[in-house]
Amino acid sequence: MSAPIKTGLCSYGHSGYAFHAPFIHVHPGFELTAVVERSKHLTQQRYPYVKIYPDVQSLFKDPNLELIVVNTPNYTHYEYSKAALMAGKNVIVEKPFTVTSAEGEELIQLAASKKLLLSVYQNRRYDSDYKIVKKVVDDGLLGDILEVEFHYDRFKEELSYKAHKEVASKGTGGLYDLGSHLIDQALTIFGMPKAVFGDVRIIRKDSVVDDYFEMLMYYDTLRVRLKSSYLVRESLPAYILHGRKGSFIKSKSDIQEALLMKGVLPDTPDWGAESPAEWGLLHTEIDGKTVKEYLPGGNGNYLDYYQGIYAALRENKPNPVTPEDGLNVVKVIEAVFKSSEEGRVIEL
Known part of the structure; x- marks a missing residue:
């Protein structure tokens, strides 16, 4: 195997x-080399070999680092990604790619000019629930898809302990946060829509950032509705798809985040396996016969993203999530905000 990809993390918070750290740690093609932590030095409790830097500028100057993960607040994505690219580093940036599409376009041009990898960490492409939804569509089990609804709901009246998420500034709120996942999933399956209509609101008592959105994405014969609310105590299925032949209904069931927050490393046997109780319901017609059955969800695995990054850097394989993918998500977000403010359909 080639020399491991020496990787630096811009922060050691939740993400x-x-x-990031668990997957970089268990993948033999990577080395978790350095992390930015200003005071606590929690990284070294799990990864004692890691070097700690007090700020991102020091991290970017480390000549040994080949890859930088920008996993800091949304408003820093452009600035830190640009600085890392200027320092000659390949970059993984958390979703949303940037706050504005203009920022994203500049970063794409910069990475291309320096022949560096720039990738967006859209980890929910590697959730078990989304993967079976995509397979159902790709396999044509529902026929022509006519109507789709994706949900990412929570029940949480209180504000986040992450103060930067609750400040009324560009790049905060549910549409940038959870919407980035839903939009990327929809675009990955169905492509860019022709137009969008959006409704973005604040519904929690003390919130100053949007925590409810609903959007409708217009395609030729398909309508895709994406919805998120922070005040849904009894959630609906996360994925509802209707086609000419049948329907598929699926819960949000990926267990990886829960395992990771418990400190379980992703090299355990049968990592990310869904419980049979969460399997999706397929009701359709196959070879002229009506079929109604539960489909196994399989395994989610964010390690597949890092394997994709390894293959891109060491084997000249395609970037697993291109910056153009991330840019398209930001363009949809901008259009949804514009639609909500003006009360009209926005063409893309």
């Missing part, structure tokens, strides 16, 4: 602890 660093759960979504």
Whole structure:
């Protein structure tokens, strides 16, 4: 195997602890080399070999690092990704890619000019629930898809302990946060819509950032509705699809985040396996016969993303999530905000 990809994390908060460090640690093609922590040095409790830097500028100057993970607040994505690219580093940036599409376009041009990898960490492509939904569509089990509804709901009246998420500034709120996942999933299956209509609101008592949105994505013969609310105590299925032949109904059931937050490393046997109680209901017609059965959800695995990054950097394989993918998500977000403010359909 080639030399491991020496990797630096820009922070060790929730995403660093759960979504990045464990996968970099267990993948033999990577080395978790350095992490930015200003005071607590929690990284070294699990990964004692890691070097700690006090700020991102020091991290970017480390000549040994080949890859930087920008997993800091949304408003920093553009600035930190640009600085890392300027320092000659390949970059993984958390979703949303950037706050504005203009920022995203600039970063794409910069990465291309320096012949560096720039990738967006859209980990929910690797959830067990989404993977079976995509397979049902790709396999044509429902015929022509006519109507789709994706939900990402929570029940949480209180504000987040992450103060930066509750500040009324560009890039905060549910549409940038949870919407980035839903939009990316929809675009990955169905492509860019022709137009969108959006309704974005604040519904929690003390909130100053949007915590409810509903959007309708217009295609030729298909309508895709994406919805999220922070005040849904009894949630609906996360995925509802109707086609000319049948329907598929699926819960949000991926267990990886729960395992990771408990400190379980993703090299355990049968990682990310769904419970049979969460399997999706397929009701359709196959070879002229009506079929109604529960489909196994399989395994989710965010390690597949990092394997894709390894293959891109060491084997000249395609980028698993391109910056253009991330840019399209931001363009849809901008259009949804514009639609909500003006009360009209926005063409893309």
